[in-house]
Amino acid sequence: MKKLIQGIVEFRRNVQKGYREAFGRLATGQSPDTLFVACSDSRVVPNLFASTNPGDLFVLRNVGNLIPPCGEHGVSTGDEAEAAALEFSVLDLRIKDIIVCGHSECGAMRALLDDRSKIATPNLRSWLRHGDPAVESWRGGQALDQALTEVNALSQLNVLQQMEHVKSYPLVRERVSAGTLGIHGWWFDIAHADVYAYEQEQGRFVVIDEDEAERILGRLTSLR
Ligand SMILES: [Zn+2]
Numbered sequence: 347m348k349k350l351i352q353g354i355v356e357f358r359r360n361v362q363k364g365y366r367e368a369f370g371r372l373a374t375g376q377s378p379d380t381l382f383v384a385c386s387d388s389r390v391v392p393n394l395f396a397s398t399n400p401g402d403l404f405v406l407r408n409v410g411n412l413i414p415p416c417g418e419h420g421v422s423t424g425d426e427a428e429a430a431a432l433e434f435s436v437l438d439l440r441i442k443d444i445i446v447c448g449h450s451e452c453g454a455m456r457a458l459l460d461d462r463s464k465i466a467t468p469n470l471r472s473w474l475r476h477g478d479p480a481v482e483s484w485r486g487g488q489a490l491d492q493a494l495t496e497v498n499a500l501s502q503l504n505v506l507q508q509m510e511h512v513k514s515y516p517l518v519r520e521r522v523s524a525g526t527l528g529i530h531g532w533w534f535d536i537a538h539a540d541v542y543a544y545e546q547e548q549g550r551f552v553v554i555d556e557d558e559a560e561r562i563l564g565r566l567t568s569l570r
Contacts, residue, residue, distance in 0.1 A: 351537070360520070361389065365400070368399070368400060368401070369400065372400055372401045373557060376401055376404075377401070377439065378401060378402055378403050378404045378435075378439060378441060379402075379441055379442045380402070380403055380404065380441055380443045380444070380445060381403075381405075381406065381431065381432070381435040381436075381441050381443070381445070382403045382404065382405045382406070382445050382447065383405075383406045383407075383408055383411050383413065383428075383444065383445065383446045383447065383508070383512075384405065384406075384407050384447045384449075385407065385408070385409065385411040385447075385449055385452055385454065386407045386408055386409055386448060387406065387452065387453065388439060389449070389451075389536050390407075390447070390449045390534055390536075392405065392418045394449065395534065395539060395541055396541070399567070404431070404434075404435045404439060404508075406428060406431040408425075408427070408428070408455075408557060409450065409454050409470065409474070410454030410458075410471060410473075410474075410476075410477055410503070410504070411446060411447060411448055411505070411508060412424075412428070412473070412474070412476040412477055412504075412511075413428045413432075413446070413476070413508045413512050413518060414428055414429070414476050414509040414511065414523065415476070415510075415511040416511075416514040416515045416516070417513040419504040420515060420516055420517065424473070424476055425430065429515065432444075432512065432515055434518065435529065436517055436518060436521065441527075441553045441564075442526070442527065442528065443519070443527070443528045443529075444512055444527065444528070444529050444530070444533070445507050445529060445531075445532050446508045446509050446512060446529070446530070446531055447505070447531075447532040447533065447534060447541075448501045448502060448504055448505040448508075448531075448532075448535065449501065449531050449533065449535075449536060450497075450498045450501065450533070450535045450536045451498070451536055451537075452501045452504075453515050454455050454474060454477065455477070455497045455498075455500045455501045455504060455565070456497050457470075457474060458474055458477045458478070458480070458481050458500065459481070459496055459497060459500060462474050462475065462478070462481070476508075476511065477504055477507070479507050480500060480504035480506075480508075481500065482505045482506040483503045483506075483507065483547045484496075484499060484500045485518060488503060490502045490503065490550045491547065491550055491551070492550060497510075501533065502533055502544075502551055505531040505532070506531055506532055506544065506546065509529050509530075509531050510546075512529055513529060517560075523533075528566070529546035529553065530543065530544070530562075531543070531551070532544070532554075533545065535549050540553050540554075541554045542554065543555070543558060543562060545561075
């Protein structure tokens with residue numbers, strides 16, 4: 347925590363002044379256009395790798411970037427935090443896109459591979475069940491990129507699985523069908539600090555370089 351406290355002093359001394367106007371404006375309200383779902387892992391830094399500013403992203407982070415699927419009457423089958431973030435961002439903030447972002451070397455994926463039932467703590471053991479369907483896909487031989495390690499292959503499959511969980515909520519499904527909401531799968535490769543996007547037609551994650559960025563942006567403008 348020492349680094350955090352020193353960082354606040356440093357921010358007040360050198361950075362705060364430059365942000366005063368922006369934060370003054372943001373104090374009256376927020377209008378982010380994207381819900382970003384990511385793992386709590388300290389190495390995943392969306393504000394840095396996507397060069398975003400305060401007010402740009404509505405962020406939901408948890409262990410394994412998991413979304414419990416929807417049960418009856420639009421109610422989550424897991425805890426309520428993830429569904430609440432979906433409801434608030436879609437209905438109140440009227441975000442246009444939801445990005446589920448996994449990452450390489452994810453500890454949650456490692457724990458799933460090692461057998462969830464061996465986890466000693468009850469909450470973590472139970473929480474990771476929302477990743478079980480991804481493990482089943484992986485055990486069934488589904489792989490997006492044969493060159494990936496087991497944990498990274500599972501992590502990419504888990505992104506696709508959690509995108510399905512996001513779509514299991516009627517309020518999301520309705521807007522996706524109407525073309526007013528997009529669901530995207532991203533994956534952060536820690537070792538190279540590269541971000542990948544899932545390309546459905548190619549059935550794989552593609553690094554977001556200038557060409558891929560153009561493809562994604564082209565699709566966004568044709569959609570809306
Ligand atoms: Zn993780």
